[in-house]
Amino acid sequence: MTTSGVASKARFSAQARLRALQADIMDLILERELEAGDPLPTENELALALGVGRNTLRESLKVLQALGVVEIRHGFGMFVAPSNFDALADGMTFRGRLSLRHKGDEALELVDVRQALESGLIGSAMDKMTAGQLAAVEESVTRMEELAAAGEPFVEADAEFHRRLFEPLNNALLISLLAVFWKVYRQIHLEVGTGAENLSESAAVHRRIYEAVAGGDKALAAERLNHHFDGIRHRIYEVIEK
Amino acid sequence: MTTSGVASKARFSAQARLRALQADIMDLILERELEAGDPLPTENELALALGVGRNTLRESLKVLQALGVVEIRHGFGMFVAPSNFDALADGMTFRGRLSLRHKGDEALELVDVRQALESGLIGSAMDKMTAGQLAAVEESVTRMEELAAAGEPFVEADAEFHRRLFEPLNNALLISLLAVFWKVYRQIHLEVGTGAENLSESAAVHRRIYEAVAGGDKALAAERLNHHFDGIRHRIYEVIEK
DNA sequence: CAAACAATATTGGATGTCCCACCTTCTGTT
DNA sequence: AACAGAAGGTGGGACATCCAATATTGTTTG
Known part of the structure; x- marks a missing residue:
């Protein structure tokens, strides 16, 4: 049996x-x-x-x-099956949308967790990052800048930037989790309206993160990542307050 | 429609x-x-x-x-329903057990993610921790020490320690994720044999973490948490190499 | 009148059966 | 040898039927 x-x-x-x-x-x-x-x-x-x-x-x-x-x-x-977190992302997205109608607690929690993961692991990722991987990160930044200049949104390039940032760690679980968080954030973003105003500023934030990574300054990279998340958090607040 | x-x-x-x-x-x-x-x-x-x-x-x-x-x-x-991540925990536990039969990559990835979360967020948690919450953390440590002295394993107290450490953040998502990781780790641990040898040493590690938290030294607390995870990682390696 | 109990309505839980859609593989024709 | 079509097996799906759990309602009884 x-x-x-x-x-x-x-x-x-x-x-x-x-x-x-x-x-x-x-x-x-x-x-x-x-x-x-x-x-x-x-x-x-x-x-x-x-x-x-x-x-x-x-x-x-x-x-x-x-x-x-x-x-x-x-x-x-x-x-x-090989690992697959798509359904989990759907469930979390639902939670996020549900919570956004009120105080948005869960959406903010999600940003906090993502921030802890990215800021906490950027140092290790930089240790293991090859020149080719670094170049890939810059390529994503460049693409974001081009799209921003053209007035186009760049969700895809944004996601790619963050994914490439942590590829050196070779941690499939981490990549999956970040992908989940990203998907949830993106869906929420679509839901509540674009916020497409600060495209070039957003691209510039990513450029600065890249520069810190390229310069090998772990503390600066972590700080700039944190700043990036503060911006995201601020946008969620705007939606809720409305 | x-x-x-x-x-x-x-x-x-x-x-x-x-x-x-x-x-x-x-x-x-x-x-x-x-x-x-x-x-x-x-x-x-x-x-x-x-x-x-x-x-x-x-x-x-x-x-x-x-x-x-x-x-x-x-x-x-x-x-x-209110949030519920139990099934997710089951799925991840399965993944961990499946991977442990080989190189244990996924189990190690899981430890890495958990380490990033705990080390990265301990500072914020300490900022918001009340005296009562701190006392609760110490109570968990004390219980671990008592159980260790009696030669009893203390999985429950261990889990409680980590949970109480991050309760101040009021982040349900984080607590759920940590609970998932804990459950997976515990199941894997049961699966591969106890490793009940270093009970008192493990309790002492937690005591040192508590002391750093109580002393308000964020960097030290993060460092000792990292050390704790190094130990966990080492135990997984032992199982795989065998 | 109130409390305890029993009947009932409503809901999900589980199964078996029937038929459809899809994919692979084999086979026969060209 | 190559292609096309048939065949077999697999999961996909819909019902109908009955089982089980829960809350509500009604009745009984003190």
């Missing part, structure tokens, strides 16, 4: 049973020593093995898919 | 359709100006409103439940 408690008639709360089923599936993956990319049993086989109906199993599988544990390919099969 | 694209016959990938359905539900919540705790329509009403079958709707609802967007109470109804 793959696990415990499945056949028990004890009446856990429904939520607990769903969680248990998810855990059973994950245990099954671990017990069978499946790796990322390996195929899982079919839905019918799994439902039989775990002693639940197919629809019930599917509910758990969809949750695991959302959590990035399994990858489901229609007409082909189910597989152990 | 609450949203777009539901009735479209265009064949998106199945995954995209599921995501769209989740987004539809969230949009519905936002459009109706529902607050946390407010009730959602019943499953049948929702299925009808969104033009999908009840099972399909349920799959999306379970995902949203896992993401902490909705709360489902058997026999009572569904409600807009």
Whole structure:
């Protein structure tokens, strides 16, 4: 048997049973020593093995898919998935939008966490940054400046700048988390109106961050990153106060 | 109509359709100006409103439940939920266990992120910490020391110590993230054996962190936190090398 | 009149079945 | 040998049916 408690008639709360089923599936993956990319049993086989109906199993599988544990390919099969935080981003975005209607607490919390991560890790990132990676960062800055001069928004280049800044750390989890925060911030930004006024100033802020990084001054880079986040925080405040 | 694209016959990938359905539900919540705790329509009403079958709707609802967007109470109804990151913790725990079987990259990444968060935010937390909160931190340390003297492990007190350290920031997102990281670390720890050897030394490390915090020396506190994480990282290395 | 209890309505939980859509693979024709 | 189409297997989805949990309502009883 793959696990415990499945056949028990004890009446856990429904939520607990769903969680248990998810855990059973994950245990099954671990017990069978499946790796990322390996195929899982079919839905019918799994439902039989775990002693639940197919629809019930599917509910758990969809949750695991959302959590990035399994990858489901229609007409082909189910597989152990590589990490995927997209659904998490959706959930957080919803939270952020919900909170923005009031005091925006959660949106500000998110900025605080992002600030702690970026300011706290910029030093290590600079240690490991190669010349090529540094050049990539500058390329992003240049693109932001060009777009700003043309009066175009540059969300994509902005995101790329921050991503490239921390690529040297080779930390997929960090990159994912920052991507999540970015996605949430972007969605909130779209929601509440553009704030497209200070394009060139925003580009200049990023230029200054780049210069500090290029100059190897960790403290200055961290400080300028902090300043950048103060600006973001200010924009959120403006939206809330309105 | 609450949203777009539901009735479209265009064949998106199945995954995209599921995501769209989740987004539809969230949009519905936002459009109706529902607050946390407010009730959602019943499953049948929702299925009808969104033009999908009840099972399909349920799959999306379970995902949203896992993401902490909705709360489902058997026999009572569904409600807009307060934040809940439990399922995220499960997913990350799975990832960590999966990766530990190989090089443990993801486990190490997780420690790095946690270190950045704690070291980066300890200063702000100290600024806002009240005398009562400081006393609570020391109480956790004392309990760890007592348990260490008795030869008992103290995972709970350890978690409490870190949680209390950052309570002053009033950042629910941060607390949740740290809780997730803690849960993952704890599960991994259980998985690979106890490492119960250095109990008193571990307690002493926490005592030194507390002393730095109590003394108001932010740099020292950050440094000692970093040292603490170096120890954790070392333990993970031991497990992998074996 | 009030408190305790029981019946009931409403809600989500779970399953089985049927059919559709998609992907891969095999196979047969050109 | 190469391409096209058929076949088999997989997940996707919708119902219908029944089970289980909860709150409410109504009744009984002190």
